[in-house]
Amino acid sequence: MIPVEQTVLEWLRQKNQRLVIAESCTCGAIAARLGCLPGVSEYFCGSLVTYREASKQAWLGIDEELLHAYSAESPEASAAMAVHALVRTIEANLSAAVTGHFGPNAPAEKDGVIHIAIAQCNDQRVGLVQAETVRLNSSSRSQRQHEATNHVLRLLVETWKSGS
């Protein structure tokens, strides 16, 4: 079976697209998975691993007010991360972002819940094309990194299959 990250790279190659990632809870795990593929540097710009609110503001340019109004672990935050990552990366035309709370000490309704967003840039217009909220099955932080990474890569493939 072809690993999902290989399918993502195949999509980028076929459509000659460049991908940028913005990660919070996965903390670089999506980038690291893609980075294992030879030749990926032609199509993968990198990842803004914004692990604190101040990094989301300084590196991505996300408004403090948005983070406080909706929280840093919200669909609104992941959408803003995906859009701003594209804006900050001129050579990219596709982005994926994920945020969520991996615990411990997360409120029950947030524990292991992730928010994924995918954005594209067409004709210099940036727009959100996919968004999904998932409750993870795993419990440890390293398992959750892995499971969340799989969900983000899967959603990228689904975006491709849906013809975006």
Next chain:
Amino acid sequence: MIPVEQTVLEWLRQKNQRLVIAESCTCGAIAARLGCLPGVSEYFCGSLVTYREASKQAWLGIDEELLHAYSAESPEASAAMAVHALVRTIEANLSAAVTGHFGPNAPAEKDGVIHIAIAQCNDQRVGLVQAETVRLNSSSRSQRQHEATNHVLRLLVETWKSGS
């Protein structure tokens, strides 16, 4: 035996420091390792995973001329990454950066060679405190991510032990 990333977190806690990472070849693997530790978000700002020259320029503000004069896989590039990551992250006072060529198709003298740099900010002055070049023993990209991550975390611990 205590994992090396746990020792790094212990240092950050004891000295109340905040760490930022700039990664090229490890592609997020250092951040992902740190992200597995509960409570690390208090001390870890995140990672700028700059996997292409354009990302090193846009996200970190590194001069194109420096990258072309020395190459993106050079001690000079890793030093610039460490220093610029600190400048771009106001709440951080410690940074680590790594660059190198993981192959395939790397020139023999570059294949599996990494350049690590560690910088600190004291009294609003940013300066390089450690630099090291290492030839990795492993050959696959995923093994090299892991081995290089260990070297960067080890050098952070050595910086602590040396009293910086």
